[in-house]
Amino acid sequence: MRCRKTRKLLGPLLDGELSPGVKDQVSAHLKGCPACRARLESIQKVQALSSQLAQAQPDEAYWSTFLLRLRSKIARTEREPMWTKARKAFGLLLPPHSPWPRLAGAVAVAVLAVILGRALIRHDIQMGRVRALPKKLLTEQAQIATRETPTEKVVDLEPPAARGGRIILPEEQPTTPSPPDVSISAGEMLSLKEEAKPALVSPSPQEDLLPTADQISQPPGLAPKAKALGFQALDQGDERSLSNEDRKFPSPDQAVDQEKALMSMAKVARSSEPEYLRQQTIVWQNSIQTHPRGEELEQSYFQLSESWYQLALMTAHRVDLIQAVEAQRAALDFATEESTRSLLRSRIQTLEERLRKK
């Protein structure tokens, strides 16, 4: 028998676990091998010392309480509800006196705080961005108003409905509060613009001075006159529509008489569309400031971006294009549907291309 094999059997030899035949072989090897004998002795010493370790026991005071503590533990286990047992089972996965449960709780609270904080900051940024839009716009408008006079555009006779406007019955009332329709009459549009301008173009830095949705939706003395005329311009995004029966275009007999009036109305309506769209942006801005949630907020941002987009394409002013891009981005942040998001992205591209050309 070789040393390597013998050394593996020294332990079993000491423990009396070897069969007589193997024991004889090992004993024979040990007689002629001092190294293996030395190893056997060292193992014997370790074994003897280990036996002494086994005598280390707590004192009797400890044993007198052991059973009492065990009894109370058993009794407690039999009483304790399921959730306590579950918590204890979870605790077994952790080291004794572990700081992990508390640490995990603290981390969870911190993560929640960060998520909420970011959401609030994001909302505030969006709100701040949107709040800034009308101010910038109004300042720009004031500058434009002072340095240039609006030039008359070529009047076309295209019915307002084809351009996104429509003709409604004088009796028809808007069914939803937003976006409020701004009814305008042919004769009074220009004078109205003059009346509305001071309020709209006031470059006040204070938000309180901004026109509210109510002020815009119901300009004094405007609605009754517009209703009397039966003409109302609506934005293209308005989903409300009238059935054909409800549409009442001027009759052919009256067409000649009313042609001039229609031409004038169309001209005024067209020239007033940027104004109307500006009002729309303020309306949607006010709508956002009422702190809507979920879909309402998303819808408001989308409508705001829609108004800005149309306005920017119409006016082609650099400042409008910039504001429109901003509005698209704000809406993109809140848009959930992929179709809406891709629409907004394509609009941003279009607007940015126009900006580059400027």
Added chain:
Amino acid sequence: MPNASWKKQGSHQATDAELIREVKKGRRECFDQLALRHQRMVYLITRRMTANHQDADDLAQETFLAAYRAMERFDDRQSFPAYLSRIAINLSINHLRRRKRWLRIWSERRGEAEKASMSAKTQGPHRKMEQTELLDRLERAVKDLPPHQKAVFILKVHREMSYEEIAQTLRISTGTVMSRLHRARNRLRTQLKDLM
């Protein structure tokens, strides 16, 4: 009447199997007898496995609690001490694994805390038997053994079980018992070489 029959048997030393049968019938106090009978053995195993009195005490209590909970399923033809030893060793191994994971992160703090607790205990009543340097070194060496080697070593040295009994208790083969014990002894011998 089962109670009366047990009392009759109680006049002599009731065997583990008899006590277990009574516990199964609902006599919880019989479990006290079993606990009193085997508490030192269980504590010895957990103490050797953890090398820490507080952990050993917790694990010994947990061992009896686990045995009590599983008493309905216990086959009384088995050896109850072997059953308790298996529970104690498994709980200790789980405990050591958790502690090892924990040590990986909090090694420095834990090391300091253990040093402090060990030095405090050295002066306490529980450590009166462990004064010499050799024994201290051996104790540290046993403590540092891998859990599975330690379990086999403890059952052999402190419980004086045969290889076959160890194999049955830990549900491993006799060959595995032999190789684990060989490695454990070699390791201890190497660590105490300079003192022997």
